[in-house]
Amino acid sequence: EAQVTQNPRYLITVTGKKLTVTCSQNMNHEYMSWYRQDPGLGLRQIYYSMNVEVTDKGDVPEGYKVSRKEKRNFPLILESPSPNQTSLYFCASSSALDRDRNQPQHFGDGTRLSIL
């Protein structure tokens, strides 16, 4: 079954304690992306990756890092989390091939982070 898997689904932690949210997809997709969802603001893109070792900033990258060492994985790293990063996070993936341009992005089930 085609899936985007995020872990953990829920996390409560404290300010300054480094954390990583993992994202893995089994569809051999080139494109992967992280979004955060906040009430009244919709989903905003944090970082994206067009392929292995190719990453770029989205609209709200401050305070986040990503890496793309393997095609299937795209972890989101918060080196020093702060309360304003309390949010619902979604990972997504899609093919970057021209023939798949009409294919939508596949989303994970979300990770709810609370930073105290």
Added chain:
Amino acid sequence: GEDVEQSLFLSVREGDSSVINCTYTDSSSTYLYWYKQEPGAGLQLLTYIFSNMDMKQDQRLTVLLNKKDKHLSLRIADTQTGDSAIYFCAEKDNYKLTFGKGTLLTVNP
């Protein structure tokens, strides 16, 4: 930059039709999407339309696209209580999705 606007709230009676509207600014958008998010859940793709189409129908869902006015709408016929959710409009340019803030649809029995 890209911008997608939606009204934040819509309330309808069960059995009525719901129409959720969306406007976007990026004229190079290739695809436009509607996602549904139920409370505490992830994003579910409802339907999408290619930018050279005017209309797409899928069972109770009808998507209308006015490319000249950059206006997209989602009509849900015979709205049910199970349709209560947040609905997001999103435009796709190359690979990037830009989302609206979401419309909270409340269906009253």
